[in-house]
Amino acid sequence: MRIGQFLDDRIGHRAFFKRVLEHPVVGGPRWARMLGSALLFLFVLEAVTGWLLMTVYSPSTTTAWASVHHIDYGVESGWVVRGLHHFGAHACVALGLVHLVRVAVARAYTEKRDVNWLVGLALLGLVFAFVITGNMLPWDQDGYWGAQTELNIAGTVPIVGPGLQQLIMGGPALGHLTLTRFYSLHTGVLPAIVLGLTLLHVALVRRHARARAEAAPPAKTEPYFPRQALLDVVGALLVLGACFALTFALNGAPLDAPAQPSSQYPANPEWYFAPLSHLLGMLKGKAAVIGAVGLPGLVVGYLIALPFVDRASRANLTRRMAFLLPLALFGLGGVGLYAMKSKRDAGNEDLQRARRMAAERADRSIKLATLGVPPEGPEAMLARDPEIRGADLFAEHCVSCHRLGDMIPEEKATAPDLTGFGTESWAERVLTDPDADDLFGNTPFAGMMPSSTKPPKDPEEAKHFKPTSKRDIEDMVDFLVAQANGESGRGMRGEELVQDRCTSCHRLDGETDDEDSLAPELRGWGSRPWIEAMIENPGSGKTYPPAVMDEELEGHMPAYADPLSPLDRRILAIYVYRAARR
Amino acid sequence: MAGVGAATCAAAIGVPAVDFSLRDAAGASRGGERWIRVGKLDDLKEGVHTRLAVVDDVRDAYTLRRDQVLGMVWIKREGKDVSALSATCPHLGCAISLAAGGKQFTCPCHSARFELDGTAVKGPSPRAMDPLETRVVEGFVEVDYRRYRNGIETREEA
Numbered sequence: 001m002r003i004g005q006f007l008d009d010r011i012g013h014r015a016f017f018k019r020v021l022e023h024p025v026v027g028g029p030r031w032a033r034m035l036g037s038a039l040l041f042l043f044v045l046e047a048v049t050g051w052l053l054m055t056v057y058s059p060s061t062t063t064a065w066a067s068v069h070h071i072d073y074g075v076e077s078g079w080v081v082r083g084l085h086h087f088g089a090h091a092c093v094a095l096g097l098v099h100l101v102r103v104a105v106a107r108a109y110t111e112k113r114d115v116n117w118l119v120g121l122a123l124l125g126l127v128f129a130f131v132i133t134g135n136m137l138p139w140d141q142d143g144y145w146g147a148q149t150e151l152n153i154a155g156t157v158p159i160v161g162p163g164l165q166q167l168i169m170g171g172p173a174l175g176h177l178t179l180t181r182f183y184s185l186h187t188g189v190l191p192a193i194v195l196g197l198t199l200l201h202v203a204l205v206r207r208h209a210r211a212r213a214e215a216a217p218p219a220k221t222e223p224y225f226p227r228q229a230l231l232d233v234v235g236a237l238l239v240l241g242a243c244f245a246l247t248f249a250l251n252g253a254p255l256d257a258p259a260q261p262s263s264q265y266p267a268n269p270e271w272y273f274a275p276l277s278h279l280l281g282m283l284k285g286k287a288a289v290i291g292a293v294g295l296p297g298l299v300v301g302y303l304i305a306l307p308f309v310d311r312a313s314r315a316n317l318t319r320r321m322a323f324l325l326p327l328a329l330f331g332l333g334g335v336g337l338y339a340m341k342s343k344r345d346a347g348n349e350d351l352q353r354a355r356r357m358a359a360e361r362a363d364r365s366i367k368l369a370t371l372g373v374p375p376e377g378p379e380a381m382l383a384r385d386p387e388i389r390g391a392d393l394f395a396e397h398c399v400s401c402h403r404l405g406d407m408i409p410e411e412k413a414t415a416p417d418l419t420g421f422g423t424e425s426w427a428e429r430v431l432t433d434p435d436a437d438d439l440f441g442n443t444p445f446a447g448m449m450p451s452s453t454k455p456p457k458d459p460e461e462a463k464h465f466k467p468t469s470k471r472d473i474e475d476m477v478d479f480l481v482a483q484a485n486g487e488s489g490r491g492m493r494g495e496e497l498v499q500d501r502c503t504s505c506h507r508l509d510g511e512t513d514d515e516d517s518l519a520p521e522l523r524g525w526g527s528r529p530w531i532e533a534m535i536e537n538p539g540s541g542k543t544y545p546p547a548v549m550d551e552e553l554e555g556h557m558p559a560y561a562d563p564l565s566p567l568d569r570r571i572l573a574i575y576v577y578r579a580a581r582r
Numbered sequence: 583m584a585g586v587g588a589a590t591c592a593a594a595i596g597v598p599a600v601d602f603s604l605r606d607a608a609g610a611s612r613g614g615e616r617w618i619r620v621g622k623l624d625d626l627k628e629g630v631h632t633r634l635a636v637v638d639d640v641r642d643a644y645t646l647r648r649d650q651v652l653g654m655v656w657i658k659r660e661g662k663d664v665s666a667l668s669a670t671c672p673h674l675g676c677a678i679s680l681a682a683g684g685k686q687f688t689c690p691c692h693s694a695r696f697e698l699d700g701t702a703v704k705g706p707s708p709r710a711m712d713p714l715e716t717r718v719v720e721g722f723v724e725v726d727y728r729r730y731r732n733g734i735e736t737r738e739e740a
Contacts, residue, residue, distance in 0.1 A: 061642065152674050156733040167604060172740070175642035262651035264677045264690070281692050284706040288733060350690060396635070410679050 021225035023206055024213035028220070029228040032106065034235035035099040036205070041236040042092050043198060045243070046130075047191065049085035057137070059183040061176050062377030064139035065258040069369045072252060083247030086254075089131055090246075091239055093272050096124045100303075104327055107315060109307035111212075116204040117307045119197055121300075126194050128272075133186040135270070139179060141358065144259035145267040147182075148174060153280070153292045174261070257361040258378035263392075266354040275337035278344075302326050353406050357391075364388055390575020393568055397560065403438070404579055414442050414555050421580040422484030422526030427477045431468075444553045448518060449505070472497055484526030498522060507545070518553075520544045532573035536561045617717070617724045618652070624721065626659040631680060631698065633657075633669060636727045655714060655725055656687070658698075666725050667700045668712040675732050678711065687711065708735045 008014045025033075056075055058067040071078040100120070103109065109117035136147040151174070155165035170177030213221045222228075247253075269277040276296065283291045310323045345351055364387050365378065374380045382388040391407070399407045401415035417438040420426040434449040435441045450456055452468040468476075479494025489495050503512050505519040512519070520543050524530045533542035537559040539549035548556050560569060620634040633654050640650040654669035654677055667687075669678045676691035686703065687696040694705030701710050715726040729740045 062645070149674065152732045155731060162731065162738075171643065173642075176645065177643050262653075281706070284708065286735075288706065288708075354690075410681070411684055 021223065021229070023224040024209055024221045025224050025228045026209065026212050026216050026221050028222060029231050031231060031235075032102050033228060034231050035095060035102055036202075037232040038235040038239045039092065039095055039099060040198065040202070042088055042095065042239060043194065045088045045240070046085060046092065049081050049088065050187065050191075052081050053085060054187060059137065059179050061139055061179060061259075062375070064137065064179060065255075065378050066369060066373035068138040068140075068255060069366065069373070072255060073366075073370060079252035080247055083250075083252040084243050086252075087243045087246040089134060090271075091243060092127050093131060095239070096127050097272075100124060101327065101331070104306065105320075105324060107310065107320065110311065110313055111208070113204070113208055114307035116201060116208070118304065119201045119204065121303055123194065123197050123201060126190060126197070130186065130190055130194075131270070131272075133182040133190065136179070136182050137186065138255060139259045140256035141259055141263070141265050141362070142254070142256040142268070144174065144261070145265045146269065147178070149267055149269070149277075150273075156289050157293050158289065255362065255366060257358065257365040258382065260379060260382075264354075266351055266358060268355070271338070274341055275334040278337045278341035299330055353408075357406055361388060361391075386571045386574040386578070389568070390571050390579070393564070393572045394575060394579075397563070397572075398576075401557070404576065405582060412442065413438065415557065416440060416443070418576060418580050422481070422577070423581060424477055424481055426580075427480040427484075427526075428473065431473055431476060444555050445518065468501075476502075480522070480525055483522065483524055483530075486524075486527050510541075515545075516547070518545060518548050528573050528577045531576050532569055535564070535569050535572055616727050618727050619719075619722050619724050620655060620657065621723050622721060623659070623662075623664070623718050623723050626657060626664070626723070628659055628661070631656050631658050631684075633679070636725060638727075652727060653729070655727075656711075657716075657723065657725075662718070664716045664718065664723050666714040666716045668714055668728075668730070670712070670729065671707060672702075672709050672712060672730065672732060673705075673707045708733060709737060712737060 004014075053071060056067055056071050056078065058064060068082070071082050073079070103117070103120070132147070132150060136143045151165050151168060154168065155161045157164060166172070168178070168181070169175075170181040276292075279295070280288055280291050306323065310319075312319070315323075364385065365382060368381055368385055368388075369378065394402075394404060394407055398404070399409055400411075401409060401413060402418050403409055403413050404418040429436065430439055430449075432451055432453045433439065434451060435446050440446055440449065452473060455462040455465040455467070475492070475494040476497050477494070479489050479492045479498055482489040482492060482494075498506070499508060502508070502519075502522065505514055505517040506512060507519070507521040507523075509523050510521070521530075521541070530543060533540055534544075534557075537549075538544045538557045539546040539559070547553075549559070550556070560572075564572065616638070618636050618638050620636060621632075626632060634657050635654055636652045637649050638652055640647045640652065656667045656669050656678070658665050670676075671678050671689040671691065671694060673689065673692060673694055676689050678687050678689045678694075678696070680686075681688040681695070686698065687700075688694070689696075689705070689707070692706050694707040695703040696707070696711050697703055700713060702708075712728075712730050714728065717724050717726075731738045731740045
C-alpha cells in the first residue's frame with residue numbers, strides 16, 4: 001500500500017505494530033493471561049463511556065442528579081452508555097481482584113517482577129479510588145450517604161484523619177466543592193495516573209517476557225499474534241458481553257432519589273465494601289478505628305511485602321500454600337462477612353421497610369423529574385410533591401402518634417391507625433369495634449362510642465342492646481365511604497340510618513342531639529377537605545367540636561395551623577388521603 | 583542554571599496549587615456560637631422529651647439555601663430550664679430516636695442505646711450523646727447548635 005509506505009517512512013508505525021504483535025509469549029497461549037488485557041480493555045471502555053457521559057453530566061449539587069436522570073431518560077441510548085460505565089466499573093473491581101489472585105497463585109512476582117507487582121497493586125488501589133469518586137457523582141441518596149460514610153471513616157484515621165477528611169470534602173461538609181473535587185479526580189487526575197501506570201505495567205510485563213524468552217528454548221516460545229491475541233479478544237468480548245447483559249437485565253445503572261442531607265437513609269455499601277462495613281458495624285470505639293484502618297492496612301502490608309518475602313524462583317506446594325494462606329483467609333473472611341451481613345439485613349424488618357420506602361421515593365423522584373426539574377434542584381421538586389413532601393411531613397409531625405402503612409410510630413400508637421382511613425373496611429371496623437387498640441382504644445376517646453354489633457360490657461345495658469343488622473351496617477358504611485369520596489350522599493338509605501341512630505352523639509350538617517358530645521361531624525367525613533380541616537384544627541367544629549382541644553383531655557391531637565403553612569397542610573392532607581387508600 | 587529555572591517553574595505553579603487545594607475553599611467560618619431558634623417555650627410539655635428540628639440558612643460555597651434542616655435535637659423542659667441533646671449519633675451520624683417505652687434513646691443504624699440523660703449504655707457509640715447549650719429569648723427556646731466529630735471518644739467540634 002503506497003499510503004501505508006508513505007506514512008511509515010514518516011512515522012515508523014509498522015515497526016511498532018510488529019513489536020506488539022510479535023511479542024514473545026513463553027509456554028504458549030493461556031487463558032489466565034487474558035485477565036490483564038481484559039482489564040486494559042475495560043479501562044478503554046470506561047474512558048470512552050466516561051467521555052460520552054461527560055457531554056451531558058453537570059457536576060453541581062443542584063444539577064448533577066437531574067443531568068444523570070436526563071442521561072437515563074432523555075438521551076438516546078443514554079441508559080446503555082451509563083449502564084456499561086456502571087457495570088464496567090464493577091467488572092474492573094471484580095477482574096482486578098481475580099487478576100491479583102491469579103498472579104499471586106502463579107507466583108508471577110518473582111524474578112524482578114516485584115516492582116511490577118507493586119505497580120499492579122497501585123493500579124488496583126486506583127480502581128477503588130475511581131469507584132469511590134464515581135459513585136458520588138450522581139448526587140443521589142445512595143451515592144451521597146455512601147460518600148458520607150466513607151468520609152466519616154476517613155476522619156477516624158489517627159492524626160491525619162480530620163485533615164484528610166477536610167481535604168477530600170473541600171470544606172466543612174459535603175457540598176458543591178466535594179462534588180467538583182471528586183469530579184476533577186475522577187475525570188482528570190486519576191485517569192492520567194492510571195494511564196501512566198498502565199503503560200508502565202504493560203512495558204514491564206513485556207520486558208520480563210522478552211528476558212524470559214531469550215533464556216527459554218525457542219520451541220516453547222511463540223508470538224503474541226495470533227493465538228494469545230485471539231484469547232485476549234475473546235476475553236474482551238466476554239467482558240463486554242457481561243456488561244451489556246447486566247445493563248439490559250437490570251435496565252441500566254441504578255438511580256436513587258436525589259440526595260437529601262437532612263434525611264435518614266439506610267445506606268447500603270457496594271459489594272466490595274460490604275464485608276469491611278459489616279465488620280466495622282460490630283466494633284466499637286478504638287476497636288472500630290483498628291478495624292477501619294488497621295485491617296485494610298494489614299492486608300495491604302501483606303500484599304506489598306509478598307514478592308520481597310517469597311523470593312525463591314521455584315517453590316514446592318507447601319511453600320506456596322504457606323504464602324497464600326493469608327490471602328485465602330482474607331478471601332474467606334470477606335465472603336463470610338458478606339454472607340453474615342446479607343443474612344442479618346434480610347431479617348432486619350426495620351431496615352427492609354426503610355429500603356422499601358427509599359425505593360418508592362426513588363421511583364417517585366424519577367417519575368416527577370420527567371416533567372422537568374426546577375433550577376433550585378431536585379430537592380425543590382420533591383418539596384412540592386404531595387407524595388414525598390407529604391411523607392416527610394407525616395414522618396416529622398404525625399408518625400409519633402398515628403400509624404399509616406409503612407410509617408409506624410416508634411412508641412405505642414396513641415391515635416387511630418390511618419391505614420385504610422375512609423375506606424369500607426375502616427368504616428365498618430369503627431362501627432363494629434371502635435375501641436380496638438388500633439382505633440380509639442388507646443386514645444382519650446376510648447369507651448365513648450358504643451359498638452353497633454357487640455353488646456356493651458355493662459350487663460344492665462346489655463339487656464337492652466339490639467345489634468344492628470348486617471344490611472344496615474353495609475348501608476351506613478356506604479354512606480360514610482361516599483362522604484370520603486367527596487360525594488354528598490344525600491338521599492342514600494345510609495344517610496337516613498345515620499340521621500336516626502348516630503346523631504344522638506355525632507353531628508350531621510352541624511346538627512346533633514348532644515351538644516356536649518365529642519363525636520365528630522360526619523358530613524364530608526374522611527374526604528380531603530375534612531382531613532385538611534382536621535390537621536389545621538381538630539376542634540374547629542368542621543370535624544370535631546372545640547371541646548376536644550380541652551387541656552384536660554390528655555393526648556388529644558394538637559392543631560397544626562401554626563407549625564405548618566397552608567400549602568404544607570394541603571400537601572399533608574392529600575398525602576394522608578392517598579396513602580390511606582394504598 | 584537549568585535546574586534553578588526548572589525549580590522556579592515548579593514552585594511558581596506548585597505554591598498556589600497547594601494553597602488552592604489544601605485550604606478551606608468553601609469560605610465558611612468554623613467554631614464560635616450559632617444560636618438558632620427551635621421553638622416556643624410554652625409549646626414544650628414539662629419533663630417530656632421532644633425532638634425538634636434545627637433550621638437555619640446554609641451556605642454551600644457559592645450557593646445560599648434558606649431554611650435548611652441542619653439537624654435535630656432532643657429537648658426537655660424542666661420549669662424555666664431547657665436541656666438539649668444533639669440527636670446526631672456520635673457513632674456515625676444517624677438520627678437518634680426514642681426507644682419503645684420512652685425510657686431510653688436508641689439509634690436505628692447500629693442499635694446504640696443511651697439513657698435519657700445521654701449516657702451511652704449499649705452498642706458502638708464511643709461517647710455519650712452531645713449536650714448543647716440552650717437559652718430562652720423572648721419566650722423562644724434557642725440552641726447553640728454545634729456538630730461534633732463522629733466515631734471518637736472525645737468531643738471535638740467538626
